[in-house]
Amino acid sequence: MTISQNILLKNINIQSYYDFYFCFILFCLYNYFVNVPPIAICLSSYYIIFMETMKRTVTCGELRGCDDGKTVILNGWIHRKRDHGGISFISLRDRYGITQVVVDTASPQDLIPIAAELKMEYCIAVEGFVRKRPDTMINSDMTTGEIEVCAQKILILSKSDVLPFMIDEVNKDGTPVIPNEDLRLKYRYLDLRTQAMQHHLALRHKVTIAARKYLDSHGFFEIETPTFIKSTPEGARDYLVPSRLYPGKFYALPQSPQLYKQLLMVSGFDRYFQIARCYRDEDARGDRQPEFTQIDMEMSFVSRDDVLSMTEGLMAAVFKEALNIDLVVPFQRIAYDDAIEWYGTDKPELRFDMKMQDGSKLAHLGTFQAFKDALCAGGIIKALVVPNAAELYSRKKIEELEATAKIYKAKGLGWMKAVGGSLEGGIAKFFSGNESTVREILGAQDGDLLLFVADTNKKIACTALGAVRTRLGKDLNLCDPDEFAFAWIVDFPMFEWNEEENKWDTAHHMFTMPQEKYHDTLESDPGKVKGDLYDLVLNGYELASGSIRIHDPVLQKRIFKIVGFDEEEGQKKFGFLTEAFKYGAPPHGGIAPGLDRLVMLMCKETSIKEVIAFPKNTFAQSPMDDCPSEVDQRQLDELHLIIKK
Secondary structure (H helix, E strand, O other), rough: OHHHHHHHOOOOOOOOOHHHHHHHHHHHHHHHOOOHHHHHHHHHHHHHHHHOOOOOOOOOOOOOHOOOOOOEEEEEEEEEEEEEEEEEEEEEEEOOOOEEEEOOOOOOEEEEEEEEOOOOOOOOEEEEEEEEEOOOOOOOOOOOOOOOOOOOOEEEEEEEOOOOOOOOOOOOOOOEOOOOHHHHHOHHHHHHOOHHHHHHHHHHHHHHHHHHHHHHOOOOOOOOOOEEEEEEOOOOEEEEEOOOOOOOOOEEEOOOHEEEHHHHHHOOOEEEEEEEEEEEEEEOOOOOOOEEEEEEEEEEEEHHHHHHHHHHHHHHHHHHHHOOOOOOOOOOEEHHHHHHHOOOOOOOOOOOOOEEEOOHHHHHHOOOHHHHHHHHOOOOEEEEEOOOOOOOOOOOHHHHHHHHHHHHHOOEEEEEEOOOEEEOOOOOOHOOOOOHHHHHHHOOOOOOOOEEEOOHEEEHHHHHHHHHHHHHHHHHOOOOOOOOOOOEEOEEEEEEEEEOOOEEEEEEOEEEEEHHHHHHHHHOOHHEEEEEEEEEEEEEEEEEEEEEEEEHHHHHHHHHOOOOOHHHHHHHHHHHHHHHOOOOOOOEEEEEHHHHHHHHHHHHOOOOOHOOOOOOOOOOOOOOOOOOOOOHHHHHHHOOOOOOO
């Protein structure tokens, strides 16, 4: 650009599209006479004019009282606009915050018609001077509430159609108005402008950076593994990618980088991590998506304690960096069997106590036949004492709790209330004369609600009453939203019986090391084998899962055989891994915290869709770009595919 062009630009006052068109024509004429190629004019004129005249000097969240008198340029979106007697108040927003811009008597009068044209979500540039607000007009709800910017120039960068929903609309009581999910996802680029989504994705960024910094400082290499891989059984359905070059053959998208990170250990990279994209073709729900992200980690020459300690350090670093919260480490450890006995789940909500109890001793104290039948059939009675809840739960509300228990196959929910030193209501009449003994066994006090599930199947009794416990925690607001209750669940069963296929399956995956004391009884008693498995739970969610891996090819083949993989099938599915184990595989183990779920909990949300930029809906669809979608016949022919309706 010539010196004369630069001088011309600096003296142009561009305040709207009309000014731009005039300047563009002026530029065309100028460049025509100095023989500048027309295409150069088309590509550069607007960009040069804007960059030279209205490029932002501060963000919309930056200005404070100490900036009084400064001349600044802001770029952003019109969040709200109010007109009062010829004075316009414009709330200008970018991802850093909101600044109030004013067009009043201190502004050039030719700005008045431009201000009148402005509407919500117009993208504009504003030049003006900062002035302090009077003390009585300071807005303490805004970080920039001490000041406002008196506009001297306004340039409309782009206009907005009528919005399908308001950005950050609130009810009269101050609560946010949340559009329905499909509308939010259809216009996700607008939804992402909201304060909540901007905060959530900013926090996700901080968490990711903090994780990378921590792992890098502990000697981990970030290594990418393939996205197109061999389809192998890993617990969920694979997403398949047809090969054009090899008709009838498919790649799979990885459910996790499991096999590749183990191969990296064989390769001598003793500390690996990856912010890994994973894909599972399973039903979506609040904390699941077809595609998700995990902080994938693997280490060589380690025991379970080493992996747990490293993960605790990672969590402590992430929470300190992103939320300035100091976590208490080490986290408590709970054996899987204890977690089921006490909480009815392997991902317990630990922000409140209220453990379940064994109520089997009650059967002989009364005449309640359901209790007696369950015990005679080798079953169990589980009891839950809910402190100070007797008056809060009417018969109707207890029936709602019973409906929750029945979802988990319980036949019913027994109940009594501890009142006046005795028991009343529900099944209390069956324990006449022994009320004080029942209360003593369960530790019940006046005002407590007593709940029971009896079943011939121990797991059903525990799981059903555990689900009731979880619901009570929410209904009674027992969970402090500012608390983060971590725990390790350890000593998982290695195998679980598959009733449908009449065979053993691995509870985690087939590369998990069985605990050493069970190696001699693997084949003779698989049901009692404990794996060297561990899950990290947080506030009722499974946050991470991992294990020490098998590195001995002979032991690996034994596991294949127990779960029904003959040697030929094992070689076909996993031969490349077992082959690698022949060449000096080190002992190794790892874990994979879910990044989406971690950020969801840090943001106090209940769905990972709230922390993913472009998620799918409950039906695994994207209303925004209408995927999955049909493809044309030419593409199908190239892939040698035929669609059967």
